[in-house]
Amino acid sequence: MNFQHESLVKGLFQLVWADDVVTPNEVEALVTVLTHLGYSLPETICLLDAQLAAPPPTKTGLPLDQLFGPNLPSRDELKLLLMIGFSEGSIGPEQLGYIEGLILRMGLTSAELEELRVEAMRELSP
Amino acid sequence: MSSASKRNSPRHNLRFSVRSRDLPGFRAITCDLSQCGTQLETSGLLTEGTELVLDLEFDREELQDFSCPARVVWASEVPGDRDFRAGLVFLPEDDAKRSMLARMATVLQARSESDLDELLEEAKRLDPERARTFTRVRQQTSTGRKVRRVLPALGVLIPLQICIDGYQWDGGTRVLTVTFSDSQGAHQLQFPYCRILTDYGCVLNPGVTGLYSTPFSDAIKKLPSPSPPGGWKHYRFLMADRQPILELVSAPCRPVRES
Numbered sequence: 093m094n095f096q097h098e099s100l101v102k103g104l105f106q107l108v109w110a111d112d113v114v115t116p117n118e119v120e121a122l123v124t125v126l127t128h129l130g131y132s133l134p135e136t137i138c139l140l141d142a143q144l145a146a147p148p149p150t151k152t153g154l155p156l157d158q159l160f161g162p163n164l165p166s167r168d169e170l171k172l173l174l175m176i177g178f179s180e181g182s183i184g185p186e187q188l189g190y191i192e193g194l195i196l197r198m199g200l201t202s203a204e205l206e207e208l209r210v211e212a213m214r215e216l217s218p
Numbered sequence: 219m220s221s222a223s224k225r226n227s228p229r230h231n232l233r234f235s236v237r238s239r240d241l242p243g244f245r246a247i248t249c250d251l252s253q254c255g256t257q258l259e260t261s262g263l264l265t266e267g268t269e270l271v272l273d274l275e276f277d278r279e280e281l282q283d284f285s286c287p288a289r290v291v292w293a294s295e296v297p298g299d300r301d302f303r304a305g306l307v308f309l310p311e312d313d314a315k316r317s318m319l320a321r322m323a324t325v326l327q328a329r330s331e332s333d334l335d336e337l338l339e340e341a342k343r344l345d346p347e348r349a350r351t352f353t354r355v356r357q358q359t360s361t362g363r364k365v366r367r368v369l370p371a372l373g374v375l376i377p378l379q380i381c382i383d384g385y386q387w388d389g390g391t392r393v394l395t396v397t398f399s400d401s402q403g404a405h406q407l408q409f410p411y412c413r414i415l416t417d418y419g420c421v422l423n424p425g426v427t428g429l430y431s432t433p434f435s436d437a438i439k440k441l442p443s444p445s446p447p448g449g450w451k452h453y454r455f456l457m458a459d460r461q462p463i464l465e466l467v468s469a470p471c472r473p474v475r476e477s
Contacts, residue, residue, distance in 0.1 A: 120377055133400060134407045134473035137376055141431045141451070141471060144374040 097129050100169050103190075105143045107176045110187040114144060121179035121216060125172045128215075164198055167208065174212035228252060230326040233417055240270035242302075245384075245421050248274075253323035255288065255307040261421055264293040264304040272306070274322075275387070281325050284318045286310055301422060373432025373452075380405075382420045382455060382464060387412070394466060395474065396455075398426070409453065409468035411446040416465050424463055428456040437467055 104125060108118045119140065126136040165173070177183040177191055195205060229250040236246045242262025249257040256272075258264075268290045275283045286308050293304040310316040380398040387394050394412035398405055414437055435452040446469035453471065454462040 116375070116377070119375070123377060132405060132473060133378075133380075133402065134405050134471075137378075137407060137429060138471055138473050140376045141374055141429075145431070145433065 097169075099163070100129070100165060100172065101126070101139070102148075103165075103173060104176050105148060107173060107187055107190055108144075109147045110190050111184050112147065115180060117179045118176060119144065121176050124216065125175055128172060165194065170194070170198065170200075171208050171212050171215075174209055175216050178209060178212055179216060228323075229257075232326065235275040235417065235421075237273040237275065238270050240268070243421060243423075246304075247417060247419060247421050249303065251322075251326065253308075253319050255291070255305060258304050258306060259419065259421065260302045260304055261423075263295060263302050264290045266290050266293055269309065276322075281322060282318075284315075284322075286315050286319065301419070373430055373434070375456075376429045376431070378426055378428055380426045381423055382426055383423075384420070385415075385417075385464070387415070394468065396464070406474035407471050408474055409466055409471050412466055412468040413441055413450075414465075414467040416462075418461070418463050418465075420464050424457050426455045426463060427458050428460075430454045430456055430462075431471075435467070441467065 104122060108114045108122065122140060123136055126139060127133075131139065173191060173194075174183075177187045183191075200208070229252045231250045232248065234248045234251065236248060236256070236258060237244060238246075241258075241264075242260055246258040246260040249259050251257075269287060270290075271285055272288050273283065273285045287310070288306040288308050291305045291307050293302065295302050308315075308319055310319055378400070380400045383397045383399055383404065385394055385396045392411050392413075394409040394415060396407050396409065398407070430453070432452050433449055438450045438452055441450055448470040450467055451470055452465070452467050454465040457463050
Protein backbone atom coordinates (compact mmCIF):
# COMPACT_ATOMS: atom_id res chain seq x y z
CA MET A 93 0.00 0.00 0.00
CA ASN A 94 1.21 3.50 -0.82
CA PHE A 95 1.74 5.43 2.42
CA GLN A 96 3.34 8.44 0.77
CA HIS A 97 0.03 10.22 0.34
CA GLU A 98 -1.60 9.08 3.56
CA SER A 99 -2.80 12.53 4.66
CA LEU A 100 -4.04 13.40 1.22
CA VAL A 101 -5.94 10.13 0.86
CA LYS A 102 -7.52 10.62 4.28
CA GLY A 103 -8.51 14.08 3.11
CA LEU A 104 -10.08 12.71 -0.06
CA PHE A 105 -12.32 10.39 1.89
CA GLN A 106 -13.16 13.13 4.40
CA LEU A 107 -14.24 15.27 1.48
CA VAL A 108 -16.52 12.71 -0.12
CA TRP A 109 -18.13 12.06 3.25
CA ALA A 110 -18.41 15.75 4.15
CA ASP A 111 -22.10 15.98 3.23
CA ASP A 112 -23.00 12.37 4.14
CA VAL A 113 -23.61 11.80 0.45
CA VAL A 114 -21.23 9.79 -1.70
CA THR A 115 -22.40 9.73 -5.27
CA PRO A 116 -21.25 7.51 -8.15
CA ASN A 117 -19.51 10.54 -9.67
CA GLU A 118 -17.51 11.00 -6.50
CA VAL A 119 -16.56 7.33 -6.48
CA GLU A 120 -15.40 7.60 -10.09
CA ALA A 121 -13.43 10.74 -9.24
CA LEU A 122 -11.79 8.86 -6.36
CA VAL A 123 -10.73 6.09 -8.73
CA THR A 124 -9.23 8.69 -11.08
CA VAL A 125 -7.41 10.50 -8.29
CA LEU A 126 -6.05 7.38 -6.61
CA THR A 127 -4.75 6.20 -9.98
CA HIS A 128 -3.06 9.61 -10.40
CA LEU A 129 -1.39 9.05 -7.04
CA GLY A 130 0.09 5.77 -8.18
CA TYR A 131 -2.21 3.34 -6.43
CA SER A 132 -2.64 0.09 -8.31
CA LEU A 133 -6.14 -1.00 -9.25
CA PRO A 134 -6.28 -3.69 -6.51
CA GLU A 135 -5.08 -1.12 -3.94
CA THR A 136 -7.73 1.33 -5.13
CA ILE A 137 -10.45 -1.31 -4.92
CA CYS A 138 -9.45 -2.25 -1.37
CA LEU A 139 -9.25 1.38 -0.27
CA LEU A 140 -12.70 2.17 -1.64
CA ASP A 141 -14.12 -1.02 -0.20
CA ALA A 142 -12.78 -0.17 3.25
CA GLN A 143 -13.30 3.60 3.31
CA LEU A 144 -16.72 3.87 1.68
CA ALA A 145 -18.39 1.15 3.71
CA ALA A 146 -19.10 3.66 6.47
CA PRO A 147 -18.37 7.31 7.22
CA PRO A 148 -14.98 7.90 8.87
CA PRO A 149 -15.24 8.13 12.66
CA THR A 150 -13.69 11.60 12.61
CA LYS A 151 -16.00 12.83 9.89
CA THR A 152 -17.06 15.93 11.75
CA GLY A 153 -14.82 18.45 13.44
CA LEU A 154 -11.64 17.74 11.51
CA PRO A 155 -11.23 20.25 8.69
CA LEU A 156 -8.63 19.35 6.14
CA ASP A 157 -6.19 22.05 7.19
CA GLN A 158 -5.95 20.30 10.58
CA LEU A 159 -5.64 16.94 8.93
CA PHE A 160 -2.60 18.09 6.99
CA GLY A 161 -1.07 19.72 10.07
CA PRO A 162 1.94 21.94 9.41
CA ASN A 163 2.63 20.21 6.07
CA LEU A 164 0.46 21.90 3.53
CA PRO A 165 -0.46 19.99 0.40
CA SER A 166 1.20 20.82 -2.87
CA ARG A 167 -0.65 22.64 -5.63
CA ASP A 168 -1.14 19.30 -7.43
CA GLU A 169 -2.51 17.68 -4.29
CA LEU A 170 -4.97 20.53 -3.83
CA LYS A 171 -6.03 20.02 -7.42
CA LEU A 172 -6.80 16.38 -6.63
CA LEU A 173 -8.89 17.48 -3.66
CA LEU A 174 -10.73 19.89 -5.95
CA MET A 175 -11.36 17.04 -8.39
CA ILE A 176 -13.25 15.25 -5.63
CA GLY A 177 -14.97 18.43 -4.44
CA PHE A 178 -16.14 19.35 -7.93
CA SER A 179 -16.92 15.84 -9.16
CA GLU A 180 -20.61 16.75 -9.15
CA GLY A 181 -19.97 19.93 -11.12
CA SER A 182 -20.18 22.24 -8.14
CA ILE A 183 -18.81 22.07 -4.63
CA GLY A 184 -21.25 21.77 -1.76
CA PRO A 185 -21.13 23.99 1.34
CA GLU A 186 -20.06 21.12 3.59
CA GLN A 187 -17.18 20.24 1.31
CA LEU A 188 -16.26 23.90 0.94
CA GLY A 189 -16.09 24.10 4.73
CA TYR A 190 -13.56 21.32 4.77
CA ILE A 191 -11.36 22.78 2.09
CA GLU A 192 -11.53 26.54 2.57
CA GLY A 193 -9.21 26.62 5.60
CA LEU A 194 -6.62 24.81 3.56
CA ILE A 195 -6.93 27.28 0.70
CA LEU A 196 -6.59 30.23 3.07
CA ARG A 197 -3.46 28.78 4.66
CA MET A 198 -1.97 28.14 1.25
CA GLY A 199 -2.56 31.79 0.43
CA LEU A 200 -4.11 31.18 -2.96
CA THR A 201 -5.71 34.09 -4.76
CA SER A 202 -9.16 33.61 -6.22
CA ALA A 203 -7.64 33.66 -9.72
CA GLU A 204 -5.21 30.89 -8.82
CA LEU A 205 -7.99 28.88 -7.24
CA GLU A 206 -10.15 29.28 -10.33
CA GLU A 207 -7.24 28.16 -12.50
CA LEU A 208 -6.84 25.05 -10.34
CA ARG A 209 -10.55 24.35 -10.45
CA VAL A 210 -10.58 24.53 -14.25
CA GLU A 211 -7.61 22.14 -14.40
CA ALA A 212 -9.36 19.77 -12.00
CA MET A 213 -12.58 19.81 -14.02
CA ARG A 214 -10.61 19.20 -17.23
CA GLU A 215 -8.96 16.13 -15.75
CA LEU A 216 -12.30 14.81 -14.61
CA SER A 217 -13.89 15.01 -18.03
CA PRO A 218 -13.84 11.68 -19.85
CA MET B 219 -22.16 -49.15 -14.39
CA SER B 220 -25.38 -50.58 -15.75
CA SER B 221 -27.93 -48.46 -17.53
CA ALA B 222 -30.29 -48.98 -14.62
CA SER B 223 -27.78 -47.62 -12.13
CA LYS B 224 -27.04 -44.74 -14.49
CA ARG B 225 -30.69 -43.80 -14.37
CA ASN B 226 -30.51 -43.94 -10.60
CA SER B 227 -27.51 -41.64 -10.42
CA PRO B 228 -28.93 -38.25 -9.50
CA ARG B 229 -27.67 -35.12 -11.19
CA HIS B 230 -26.75 -32.10 -9.13
CA ASN B 231 -27.07 -28.68 -10.68
CA LEU B 232 -23.88 -27.24 -9.27
CA ARG B 233 -21.27 -25.09 -10.91
CA PHE B 234 -17.69 -26.12 -10.44
CA SER B 235 -14.61 -25.29 -12.43
CA VAL B 236 -13.22 -27.94 -14.76
CA ARG B 237 -9.85 -27.73 -16.44
CA SER B 238 -8.38 -29.74 -19.29
CA ARG B 239 -5.75 -29.09 -21.90
CA ASP B 240 -8.24 -30.43 -24.44
CA LEU B 241 -11.03 -27.97 -23.61
CA PRO B 242 -11.43 -24.70 -25.55
CA GLY B 243 -9.74 -22.10 -23.38
CA PHE B 244 -8.55 -25.00 -21.24
CA ARG B 245 -11.48 -24.72 -18.89
CA ALA B 246 -15.23 -25.11 -18.50
CA ILE B 247 -17.97 -24.88 -15.89
CA THR B 248 -20.22 -27.74 -14.85
CA CYS B 249 -23.95 -27.25 -15.38
CA ASP B 250 -24.74 -30.50 -13.64
CA LEU B 251 -22.76 -33.35 -12.24
CA SER B 252 -23.41 -36.95 -11.32
CA GLN B 253 -21.43 -40.07 -10.55
CA CYS B 254 -21.65 -41.04 -14.23
CA GLY B 255 -20.95 -37.80 -16.02
CA THR B 256 -21.35 -34.11 -16.32
CA GLN B 257 -22.81 -31.42 -18.51
CA LEU B 258 -20.30 -28.68 -19.23
CA GLU B 259 -20.60 -25.10 -20.36
CA THR B 260 -17.65 -24.47 -22.66
CA SER B 261 -16.36 -21.58 -24.72
CA GLY B 262 -16.20 -23.69 -27.90
CA LEU B 263 -17.93 -26.64 -29.48
CA LEU B 264 -16.57 -30.03 -28.44
CA THR B 265 -16.39 -32.97 -30.83
CA GLU B 266 -18.58 -35.95 -30.04
CA GLY B 267 -16.59 -39.05 -29.23
CA THR B 268 -13.50 -37.10 -28.11
CA GLU B 269 -11.86 -38.48 -25.01
CA LEU B 270 -10.17 -36.08 -22.63
CA VAL B 271 -8.97 -35.90 -19.06
CA LEU B 272 -10.98 -33.53 -16.85
CA ASP B 273 -9.49 -31.91 -13.78
CA LEU B 274 -12.46 -31.36 -11.48
CA GLU B 275 -11.98 -28.51 -9.03
CA PHE B 276 -14.27 -28.25 -6.03
CA ASP B 277 -14.41 -25.22 -3.82
CA ARG B 278 -15.43 -27.22 -0.76
CA GLU B 279 -13.04 -28.69 1.72
CA GLU B 280 -15.06 -31.90 2.01
CA LEU B 281 -14.33 -32.69 -1.63
CA GLN B 282 -10.85 -33.20 -2.93
CA ASP B 283 -10.01 -32.13 -6.49
CA PHE B 284 -9.32 -35.03 -8.82
CA SER B 285 -8.82 -35.91 -12.48
CA CYS B 286 -10.89 -38.36 -14.48
CA PRO B 287 -10.99 -39.34 -18.16
CA ALA B 288 -14.27 -38.65 -19.92
CA ARG B 289 -15.82 -38.98 -23.38
CA VAL B 290 -17.98 -36.40 -25.13
CA VAL B 291 -21.39 -37.98 -25.73
CA TRP B 292 -23.08 -34.95 -27.19
CA ALA B 293 -22.24 -31.32 -27.89
CA SER B 294 -24.26 -28.37 -29.06
CA GLU B 295 -24.39 -24.61 -29.30
CA VAL B 296 -26.92 -22.75 -27.16
CA PRO B 297 -28.95 -20.78 -29.72
CA GLY B 298 -28.48 -17.05 -29.40
CA ASP B 299 -26.36 -17.38 -26.31
CA ARG B 300 -22.88 -17.66 -27.81
CA ASP B 301 -21.99 -20.49 -25.49
CA PHE B 302 -21.75 -24.21 -25.86
CA ARG B 303 -22.82 -27.24 -23.90
CA ALA B 304 -21.53 -30.78 -23.90
CA GLY B 305 -22.50 -33.95 -22.12
CA LEU B 306 -19.65 -36.17 -21.05
CA VAL B 307 -19.56 -39.61 -19.51
CA PHE B 308 -16.82 -40.36 -17.02
CA LEU B 309 -14.45 -43.21 -17.91
CA PRO B 310 -12.78 -44.14 -14.61
CA GLU B 311 -9.88 -46.40 -15.46
CA ASP B 312 -9.31 -47.88 -12.02
CA ASP B 313 -10.87 -48.45 -8.63
CA ALA B 314 -9.29 -45.30 -7.22
CA LYS B 315 -11.10 -43.14 -9.79
CA ARG B 316 -14.35 -45.04 -9.30
CA SER B 317 -13.99 -44.49 -5.57
CA MET B 318 -13.45 -40.74 -6.06
CA LEU B 319 -16.56 -40.50 -8.24
CA ALA B 320 -18.60 -42.43 -5.71
CA ARG B 321 -17.37 -40.18 -2.90
CA MET B 322 -18.17 -37.10 -4.97
CA ALA B 323 -21.70 -38.37 -5.59
CA THR B 324 -22.18 -39.12 -1.91
CA VAL B 325 -20.99 -35.68 -0.82
CA LEU B 326 -23.11 -33.92 -3.44
CA GLN B 327 -26.14 -35.92 -2.42
CA ALA B 328 -25.54 -35.17 1.26
CA ARG B 329 -25.04 -31.54 0.43
CA SER B 330 -28.25 -31.34 -1.53
CA GLU B 331 -30.08 -32.55 1.55
CA SER B 332 -28.39 -30.20 3.98
CA ASP B 333 -28.51 -26.58 4.93
CA LEU B 334 -25.16 -26.15 3.23
CA ASP B 335 -26.83 -26.64 -0.10
CA GLU B 336 -29.29 -23.92 0.76
CA LEU B 337 -26.38 -21.71 1.67
CA LEU B 338 -24.63 -22.38 -1.62
CA GLU B 339 -27.71 -21.86 -3.67
CA GLU B 340 -28.52 -18.75 -1.71
CA ALA B 341 -25.82 -16.96 -3.60
CA LYS B 342 -27.20 -18.09 -6.93
CA ARG B 343 -30.83 -17.15 -6.65
CA LEU B 344 -32.12 -13.75 -7.45
CA ASP B 345 -33.85 -13.72 -4.11
CA PRO B 346 -35.79 -10.83 -2.57
CA GLU B 347 -32.77 -9.71 -0.60
CA ARG B 348 -30.65 -9.53 -3.68
CA ALA B 349 -33.41 -7.95 -5.67
CA ARG B 350 -33.44 -5.13 -3.13
CA THR B 351 -29.70 -4.85 -3.27
CA PHE B 352 -29.67 -4.56 -7.01
CA THR B 353 -32.43 -2.05 -6.90
CA ARG B 354 -30.17 0.05 -4.74
CA VAL B 355 -27.30 -0.47 -7.15
CA ARG B 356 -29.47 0.73 -9.98
CA GLN B 357 -30.58 3.72 -7.97
CA GLN B 358 -27.01 4.68 -7.31
CA THR B 359 -25.97 4.35 -10.90
CA SER B 360 -28.93 6.18 -12.34
CA THR B 361 -28.51 9.56 -13.88
CA GLY B 362 -29.90 11.53 -10.95
CA ARG B 363 -27.35 13.74 -9.24
CA LYS B 364 -26.80 13.94 -5.52
CA VAL B 365 -28.85 10.84 -4.87
CA ARG B 366 -28.95 10.29 -1.14
CA ARG B 367 -26.25 7.73 -0.61
CA VAL B 368 -27.85 4.56 0.57
CA LEU B 369 -25.01 2.33 -0.51
CA PRO B 370 -23.01 2.58 2.72
CA ALA B 371 -25.84 0.93 4.58
CA LEU B 372 -25.84 -1.85 2.04
CA GLY B 373 -22.58 -1.74 0.22
CA VAL B 374 -20.21 -0.04 -2.16
CA LEU B 375 -20.25 -0.09 -5.94
CA ILE B 376 -16.76 0.35 -7.38
CA PRO B 377 -16.72 1.10 -11.13
CA LEU B 378 -14.31 -1.08 -13.09
CA GLN B 379 -13.43 -1.89 -16.69
CA ILE B 380 -11.81 -5.29 -16.37
CA CYS B 381 -11.96 -8.87 -17.55
CA ILE B 382 -11.65 -11.71 -15.08
CA ASP B 383 -8.87 -14.01 -16.27
CA GLY B 384 -9.34 -16.65 -13.61
CA TYR B 385 -9.16 -17.46 -9.94
CA GLN B 386 -7.28 -19.82 -7.72
CA TRP B 387 -8.50 -21.36 -4.52
CA ASP B 388 -6.05 -22.32 -1.81
CA GLY B 389 -7.90 -24.85 0.30
CA GLY B 390 -5.27 -24.69 3.05
CA THR B 391 -5.43 -20.97 3.72
CA ARG B 392 -8.97 -20.54 2.36
CA VAL B 393 -7.74 -17.62 0.28
CA LEU B 394 -9.26 -17.05 -3.13
CA THR B 395 -7.03 -15.12 -5.52
CA VAL B 396 -8.85 -13.51 -8.43
CA THR B 397 -6.76 -12.52 -11.45
CA PHE B 398 -8.13 -9.84 -13.72
CA SER B 399 -6.82 -7.47 -16.34
CA ASP B 400 -7.46 -3.98 -17.57
CA SER B 401 -5.69 -1.74 -20.08
CA GLN B 402 -2.73 -1.48 -17.69
CA GLY B 403 -2.17 -5.23 -17.46
CA ALA B 404 -2.93 -8.08 -15.09
CA HIS B 405 -3.77 -7.63 -11.40
CA GLN B 406 -4.67 -9.85 -8.49
CA LEU B 407 -6.98 -9.45 -5.52
CA GLN B 408 -7.08 -11.83 -2.60
CA PHE B 409 -10.22 -12.73 -0.69
CA PRO B 410 -9.25 -14.30 2.64
CA TYR B 411 -11.48 -16.78 4.48
CA CYS B 412 -13.53 -17.26 1.31
CA ARG B 413 -16.61 -19.32 2.22
CA ILE B 414 -18.95 -19.13 -0.74
CA LEU B 415 -17.99 -18.87 -4.39
CA THR B 416 -20.38 -18.85 -7.31
CA ASP B 417 -19.09 -18.61 -10.85
CA TYR B 418 -21.78 -17.65 -13.35
CA GLY B 419 -19.53 -18.03 -16.38
CA CYS B 420 -16.12 -16.42 -15.95
CA VAL B 421 -14.93 -18.95 -18.52
CA LEU B 422 -16.67 -16.83 -21.13
CA ASN B 423 -14.46 -13.92 -20.10
CA PRO B 424 -17.13 -11.20 -20.16
CA GLY B 425 -16.35 -7.61 -19.31
CA VAL B 426 -16.81 -6.60 -15.69
CA THR B 427 -18.04 -3.07 -15.05
CA GLY B 428 -18.16 -3.00 -11.29
CA LEU B 429 -17.51 -4.67 -7.99
CA TYR B 430 -20.32 -4.45 -5.48
CA SER B 431 -19.39 -5.10 -1.89
CA THR B 432 -21.75 -5.35 1.04
CA PRO B 433 -21.45 -6.56 4.63
CA PHE B 434 -25.17 -7.41 4.62
CA SER B 435 -26.71 -10.40 2.90
CA ASP B 436 -28.74 -13.44 3.82
CA ALA B 437 -25.79 -15.63 2.90
CA ILE B 438 -23.64 -13.81 5.47
CA LYS B 439 -26.34 -14.15 8.13
CA LYS B 440 -26.21 -17.90 7.78
CA LEU B 441 -22.46 -18.19 8.16
CA PRO B 442 -21.30 -19.57 11.49
CA SER B 443 -19.57 -17.40 14.08
CA PRO B 444 -16.98 -16.17 14.69
CA SER B 445 -16.59 -13.89 11.73
CA PRO B 446 -13.08 -13.25 10.41
CA PRO B 447 -11.07 -10.08 11.14
CA GLY B 448 -12.88 -7.21 9.43
CA GLY B 449 -16.13 -9.17 9.27
CA TRP B 450 -17.75 -10.90 6.32
CA LYS B 451 -18.27 -9.20 3.00
CA HIS B 452 -20.38 -10.34 0.09
CA TYR B 453 -18.66 -9.38 -3.16
CA ARG B 454 -20.25 -9.43 -6.60
CA PHE B 455 -18.34 -8.77 -9.81
CA LEU B 456 -20.99 -7.23 -12.07
CA MET B 457 -21.37 -7.18 -15.82
CA ALA B 458 -22.79 -4.25 -17.78
CA ASP B 459 -26.34 -5.45 -17.16
CA ARG B 460 -25.63 -5.40 -13.39
CA GLN B 461 -25.87 -9.17 -13.17
CA PRO B 462 -23.09 -10.91 -11.27
CA ILE B 463 -20.54 -12.98 -13.11
CA LEU B 464 -18.70 -14.02 -9.97
CA GLU B 465 -19.75 -13.67 -6.38
CA LEU B 466 -18.25 -14.72 -3.13
CA VAL B 467 -18.32 -14.18 0.60
CA SER B 468 -15.02 -13.60 2.38
CA ALA B 469 -13.15 -11.33 4.74
CA PRO B 470 -12.34 -7.88 3.27
CA CYS B 471 -10.28 -8.18 0.13
CA ARG B 472 -6.61 -7.26 0.02
CA PRO B 473 -4.30 -6.36 -2.84
CA VAL B 474 -1.54 -8.63 -4.05
CA ARG B 475 1.70 -6.70 -4.28
CA GLU B 476 2.47 -6.04 -7.94
CA SER B 477 6.03 -6.34 -9.18
